[in-house]
Amino acid sequence: MPPSTGLANAVLTGLVTGSIVALGAIGLALVYNIAEVPNFAHGELLMLGAYMALFVNKPDTVPVFKELVTASRTLDALGLAVLFVLAAGSALAAVYLLGGTPALKGSWWPGDPSPALALGVHALAATVLGVGVTLGFPSIWAGLLLSALMLAWIAPFLEKVVFQKFRAKDASLATMLIVTLGLSFVLRFGTQAFYGGQVRTYVVPQVGNVFGYDVGLSAAKFFDFYVTGGGLTMHVIDTGPTPDEAMFTATYSWVALLGLVALTLGAAFAVYRWRSGGAEGYGTSHTVGPKLSGAVAGVVTFTALVFLLAGGGSVPNSSALSTRIRISVMRASVIFIAVGMMASLHFLLQETKLGKAMRASSDNIDLAKITGINTDRVMMATWIIAGAFAAVGGVMLGVLFSQLTVNMGFFLLLPMFAGVILGGLQSVYGAILGSYIVGLSMDVGIYAIPNIGSTYRIPIAFAILFVVLLVKPEGITGGS
Known part of the structure; x- marks a missing residue:
């Protein structure tokens, strides 16, 4: 008789869950620390990211765009051209939001680059990304790339047209909270109005070829x-x-x-x-x-x-x-992708001029502005990162649970906030640590406590949160 799953399996499942929670919590912590927005619409960013991948993975399920589908999951030349424009245009739009036309000419680069060189590099990078999405069609990985590119401009666009207006009027934290709640409803039910309320799924390959060998993915x-x-x-x-x-x-x-x-x-x-x-x-x-x-x-x-x-x-x-x-390979890829993105973020924060500006703005945004840091650009960069991380988290969530609903981001919002608070509100690294503790407590908890179902996963995580905060109210990292 084969052995049954036990504590070790629950720990591994918790690491997968924690990876998805962390991808969302990172953006949540960055936005709160730098833009001072308690973004209750962040769950909807994950949901939007999950739905954006359908443009590539299952275009026949996307309203309007499905008119370009010639057969099941097959696009005509115009459809592929639209995908290319969506990907390349999103990349350029994200750069544009960093500072308008000067940003496209390299104003956000270190030093004083040639405008023609910067424009050429940006155009080349956008072209490569666009080609990557079209050549990868209809792979879920190409959908993941398109989703990250789309959210990389949608998130900062929301900052520019919504949150920036309220911040300019010195809106209180409570007002910003209400604004984010309202925005979450707009995004959620707007998506439902466009896509419909039915449950959707991705097409994930059962077998993939790795170095000439067939490997079962799912x-x-x-x-x-x-x-x-x-x-x-x-x-x-x-x-x-x-x-x-x-x-x-x-x-x-x-x-x-x-x-x-x-x-x-x-x-x-x-x-x-x-x-x-x-x-x-x-x-x-x-x-x-x-x-x-x-x-x-x-x-x-x-x-x-x-x-x-x-x-x-x-x-x-x-x-x-x-x-x-x-x-499975797909579940393991969730952990590897999350760790890879966290490592990239760590390098950006520690070793780049932008990262140092982000850390300075997080400590004291007024002082950062006085010292010459372009805090508007820092905020836009923060939203770009938050949007891209949310998109990846949303797609991975859809892959993991094999279903997409307009409520999927809302259900993950509480664990994300729990991870941020548990780790320490002022620390991105604390949010990562807190997210993995939340993920582990959810999955190990329902294993350790017999006769309870998955319904109690989130209450268990919050019970751990309360216990930790009673001992250390500032969070595990103390905001450092």
């Missing part, structure tokens, strides 16, 4: 673990073929497991000491500080040793303990 992979007197056995099963197919079996003796743990911790600690070595190291102020360096070194070492120390074997007839982890 089919679950079962990682079965058996603890015996001799050590640990891992058995991996692919549910894509019929019947299920065993991929490989690896056995680790207790000595090998002890060595794996010792070498992993040793590598992580060694890299940590090297990076925090003062004049001989890089120091904590650099992009990749000691803690992050040590964590990355530990993960890389652990992954390498898992393959190097694996011995052959077979599934044991009996075991003292067994458990199963269920994952």
Whole structure:
């Protein structure tokens, strides 16, 4: 009898959930810290992002645009041209919102670039993105790219035509909150009026080709673990073929497991000491500080040793303990995409002129303005980032749950706010940490507490939030 899923599977599911919550919470925290907008319409940005991907993935379900569909999920030349214009135009629109025509001529670049060069680079980049979307049609990944490009100008456009007007009149925080609530209803029911209220889905391929090999993307992979007197056995099963197919079996003796743990911790600690070595190291102020360096070194070492120390074997007839982890390539991609985007944001905040301006504006926007920072451009850049992150989160949410509804963003809004508050309102990194704690508490909670359904996932997350805030009202990171 195969093992059943347990705590390990709940933790992995929580990491997937936390990744989606984090993609939304990052934009929520950035907008609140810099633009001072408690954006209750942020969930609708995720929803819009999910629906924008339909232009590429299922164009025959998009009103008006479906007239350009010649067959099921097939566009004519005019339809592909429209997709190209949507993608390339969105890229240029996002740059334009950074400062109008001067931004297209490179005013937001460091230094003093040639206007002709900047225009050429922007046009080339927009063309490459447009070609990427049209060549990728009707892939969900091309839909993800179009969605991110569309929200990268829609979000700052909303800032320009709505929030900026109220901020100019010194609207109070309560007024801004009401405005965002009103905007959320407009976006939600406007989308429903255009698309209709029925549940929609993406077309996600079952099999993908990776380096010449067919890999099941949606089919679950079962990682079965058996603890015996001799050590640990891992058995991996692919549910894509019929019947299920065993991929490989690896056995680790207790000595090998002890060595794996010792070498992993040793590598992580060694890299940590090297990076925090003062004049001989890089120091904590650099992009990749000691803690992050040590964590990355530990993960890389652990992954390498898992393959190097694996011995052959077979599934044991009996075991003292067994458990199963269920994952698919699509679910794993949620984590990898989220981590990749977070790493890009970290680099932007720490190593670019724009990122430093964003951090200065977050600390004190009035002081930043006095010191010569273009705070209007910083706000627009903040909304661009928030929109792109929200779009990716929305598409990943649609892929994960295999359905799109106009309420999908609203249902994720509370976990996003919980993640931001739990981590610390003044810290983007705190929002990331808080989001993963919220995701883990939701999925581990319904596993740990028997006889309750998924309906209680969000209440469990808020129970954790209340407990943490009672101990540390400023959040886990204390706003640092």
